[in-house]
Amino acid sequence: MDTLSYKTLSSNKISADKKWFVVDAEGQNLGRFSSKIAKVLRGKYKTNFTPHADCGDNVVIINASKIVMTGNKLEKREIFSHTGYPGGQKRITPKEMLVKDGTSVVRHAIKGMLPKNKLGAAILKNCYIFSLENHDKEAQKPTSLNLNDLI
Secondary structure, eight states, X not given: OOGGGOOOOOXXXXXXXXXXXXXXXXXXXXXXXXXHHHHHHHTTTSTTOOTTSOOOOEEEXXXXXXXXXXXXXXXXXXXXXXXXXXXXXXXXXXXXXXXXXXXXXXXXXXXXXXXXXXXXXXXXXXXXXXXXXXXXXXXXXXEEOOGGGOO
């Protein structure tokens, strides 16, 4: 057997076969939904997954303001941020975030599940989140993605 004939194929930004998906977030649990979306954005469901490259798909999320959190997490959980100045701690609940911007809770959850480097920031740009049903990505012809079919 010739072992040199087996080559490991490594995908890169140019050779990645990117597809467009649209996902409805209405009635979905935030954590489970976000982890599956992060895997699709990263490309982990593809056979040519490469950890150091952006080989994932583009995802359009609709109805992000209708996401569900179990228990009292919507009122009790606090999302922490810091301005960088002394005494600059800011705490906000997901309920307050949804009132200000219907997409910020979902974006924050997905961002936390991506790599904390330049690649993670580039992958997050492939996620388009809309708080209502209408979106402006019809020209890309996104196909519907059922998250329950994913493992």
